[in-house]
Amino acid sequence: MRNEPFMRTYSPRQQAMARAAAATTVASRPASTGTTADILTPYLVTEQPYYRPVADEVELYEAAYSVRMPMMLKGPTGCGKTRFVEYMAWKLGKPLITVACNEDMTASDLVGRFLLDANGTRWQDGPLAVAARHGAICYLDEVVEARQDTTVVIHPLTDARRVLPLEKKGELIDAHPDFQIVISYNPGYQSLMKDLKQSTKQRFGALDFNYPEHDIEAEIVAHESGVTIEVAKNLVHIGERARNLKGHGLDEGLSTRMLIYAGSLIAKGVAPLAACRVALVRPITDDPDMRDALDSAVTTYF
Ligand SMILES: Nc1ncnc2c1ncn2[C@@H]1O[C@H](COP(=O)(O)OP(=O)(O)O)[C@@H](O)[C@H]1O
Ligand SMILES: [Mg+2]
Numbered sequence: 001m002r003n004e005p006f007m008r009t010y011s012p013r014q015q016a017m018a019r020a021a022a023a024t025t026v027a028s029r030p031a032s033t034g035t036t037a038d039i040l041t042p043y044l045v046t047e048q049p050y051y052r053p054v055a056d057e058v059e060l061y062e063a064a065y066s067v068r069m070p071m072m073l074k075g076p077t078g079c080g081k082t083r084f085v086e087y088m089a090w091k092l093g094k095p096l097i098t099v100a101c102n103e104d105m106t107a108s109d110l111v112g113r114f115l116l117d118a119n120g121t122r123w124q125d126g127p128l129a130v131a132a133r134h135g136a137i138c139y140l141d142e143v144v145e146a147r148q149d150t151t152v153v154i155h156p157l158t159d160a161r162r163v164l165p166l167e168k169k170g171e172l173i174d175a176h177p178d179f180q181i182v183i184s185y186n187p188g189y190q191s192l193m194k195d196l197k198q199s200t201k202q203r204f205g206a207l208d209f210n211y212p213e214h215d216i217e218a219e220i221v222a223h224e225s226g227v228t229i230e231v232a233k234n235l236v237h238i239g240e241r242a243r244n245l246k247g248h249g250l251d252e253g254l255s256t257r258m259l260i261y262a263g264s265l266i267a268k269g270v271a272p273l274a275a276c277r278v279a280l281v282r283p284i285t286d287d288p289d290m291r292d293a294l295d296s297a298v299t300t301y302f
Helices: 012-026 036-043 057-066 081-092 107-111 127-134 148-157 214-225 229-244 256-267 272-284 288-301
Strands: 071-074 096-100 112-117 120-125 137-141 163-166 171-174 180-185 205-208
Touching (some): 036 127, 057 081, 081 137, 096 127, 107 112, 120 127, 127 148, 229 272
Parallel strands (some): 071 205, 137 180
Antiparallel strands (some): 112 120, 163 171
């Protein structure tokens, strides 16, 4: 989407591959420690991300940041949580380090590890340690995807102590005054195995996100995809129909993100029916009856 360059996602596996690829060239470099400015510059959100406020979430988040309250953004996938954090980081002028959580992630992927190079071993801070040490907003996206034993490493950062123990290194980082931790969380996916511990949840303030109300969602879809507001409204109508099927054959409603995808295809000249099939109907269900129901919603509006 248009604002994608704002995303600076830290992906442990990609990092590991990049490290392996760079190993030969890095070997001659002295143990890396740049200044805080050098280290955080890549994480600054320099251009204003488009974010359409839905209620008072911007003011509430600013108040939460002013007391450095750890925040939890709750809501279904594709409803604007990630975009909101990017926007808030830009508005507050703070760097944003995003970690896409997954179940293979370990505590070391967050905190850091010793690396072996030609000069011996050197410590490399993980994204959480970088954020805590130098003062960034650390956003753990889809945190329930991480194992519970991984998520507990954030606990000491979320109470009054605001510290991060680097056990392997024998160091205790006192979090920088600008540091804040934000997590996102989709309550719909929760199962007993995949939920946050109460002891984790109770450390956060929470903002609820949902698909915006009709006119606002249409405005967002039109802005992001380039279709006219009339077309965007039709897409939102289809989205709303589909959301009513949630629990009646659909596990999850059509997200704003999916409506934007459909709009982007239409804006590129794809016929609306085909665009909706590709971007809305087929991805969300394999059930022939459900597909028929959704197809007929599409033909009602296009
Ligand atoms: N309130 C909003 N303002 C601007 N764009 C939005 C808003 N809500 C959703 N979007 C759009 O929807 C897309 C998906 O939102 P995203 O933040 O990635 O969802 P989530 O993180 O909740 O899964 C974004 O790329 C953005 O284009
Ligand atoms: Mg997201």
